[in-house]
Amino acid sequence: MASWSARRFERHTLTRHTANWLLLMPALALLVVVLGIPLIENFYRSISEPNWTITNYTAIFDNSVTLLILWRTLEAALIVTAIALVLGYPYAYLMTRAGARSRAVLLAVVLIPFWTSALARNFAWIILLGNGGPVQELLNFFGFPNTVLYGTTAGVMLAMSQVMLPFMVLPLYAAFGGIDRRLLLAARGLGSSPAAAFWKIYWPLSRRGVISGIILVFTLTCGFYVTPALVGSPQDSLVSQLLAQETTELLNFAAAGALGTFVLVVTLALVAWANRVAGTASIAAPATRRPVARRDPA
Numbered sequence: 391m392a393s394w395s396a397r398r399f400e401r402h403t404l405t406r407h408t409a410n411w412l413l414l415m416p417a418l419a420l421l422v423v424v425l426g427i428p429l430i431e432n433f434y435r436s437i438s439e440p441n442w443t444i445t446n447y448t449a450i451f452d453n454s455v456t457l458l459i460l461w462r463t464l465e466a467a468l469i470v471t472a473i474a475l476v477l478g479y480p481y482a483y484l485m486t487r488a489g490a491r492s493r494a495v496l497l498a499v500v501l502i503p504f505w506t507s508a509l510a511r512n513f514a515w516i517i518l519l520g521n522g523g524p525v526q527e528l529l530n531f532f533g534f535p536n537t538v539l540y541g542t543t544a545g546v547m548l549a550m551s552q553v554m555l556p557f558m559v560l561p562l563y564a565a566f567g568g569i570d571r572r573l574l575l576a577a578r579g580l581g582s583s584p585a586a587a588f589w590k591i592y593w594p595l596s597r598r599g600v601i602s603g604i605i606l607v608f609t610l611t612c613g614f615y616v617t618p619a620l621v622g623s624p625q626d627s628l629v630s631q632l633l634a635q636e637t638t639e640l641l642n643f644a645a646a647g648a649l650g651t652f653v654l655v656v657t658l659a660l661v662a663w664a665n666r667v668a669g670t671a672s673i674a675a676p677a678t679r680r681p682v683a684r685r686d687p688a
Contacts, residue, residue: 429654432647439644446648456632456649463629466547467611473551474558474607475600482562482599486569497563500556508553512620515549516540519621541623549621550611557610558603565599605664612657629653 436446450456485496503511519525519540525548529537539545569592577587615630622628627635629649636646 435644436647446644459632467608469547470550470611471607474554478558482559485563486566500559508616519545543626546618546622549617554607557606561602562599565596569595
């Protein structure tokens with residue numbers, strides 16, 4: 391009887407796993423067609439043109455302009471991620487503390503950028519950052535006369551911070567929602583200060599959401615094109631603008647494929663490292679679950 395039950399359980403588990411894979415097949419097939427095949431083609435072209443060599447990859451490190459653009463892109467991605475984290479963390483925390491109606495309003499404010507056109511948002515930033523715009527007037531008020539951020543890396547980072555902020559807030563809000571706030575009350579009851587209770591309890595429990603938001607914002611910023619192309623300038627290009635120039639103007643698809651592959655590998659390495667950090671953090675401070683109240687038997 392026991393062996394029959396075990397076989398039945400194994401068949402049920404196998405059937406469930408098969409059904410799960412069948413549900414994933416359409417999405418996996420789409421990823422292979424629109425992502426996997428183009429990536430393989432780009433890599434093949436980067437090592438086969440003009441002949442079988444890795445010259446296109448070594449040229450990345452031999453060209454000082456390319457290295458400068460890569461460094462500028464990394465710097466911009468790190469700064470945008472930091473700005474999104476500094477602004478998004480208290481905002482997401484406020485969403486968890488607000489009432490139902492206020493939380494709905496705060497959530498709608500976060501989702502508004504998804505409901506508007508990316509071109510409209512970037513053209514709005516061109517007006518804000520341009521000569522005589524509100525940002526210049528504000529800088530003049532604080533003692534920075536004739537400062538125009540339009541066409542600069544600083545202006546691009548400011549605009550991208552607004553675009554990327556929702557991608558930081560939403561993972562943080564999801565992580566904060568699973569934290570039992572009674573732990574903070576217990577720490578306060580044991581004599582801990584609010585700052586110590588936050589740093590020793592709330593911050594470790596929220597670290598998984600922080601890592602998720604950092605990964606999402608950083609990877610999107612590294613390859614973002616619309617905002618740098620419209621708000622930035624060719625003199626302060628990022629890697630997405632360089633890739634566009636290589637493919638649309640110079641028609642150097644081999645060099646563009648090598649550069650794109652290099653950026654992809656570096657980004658995946660950073661994401662893998664962040665995932666490892668997040669896994670370590672989740673082991674050190676696992677997410678808490680609210681205890682379920684038990685009823686005494688009648």
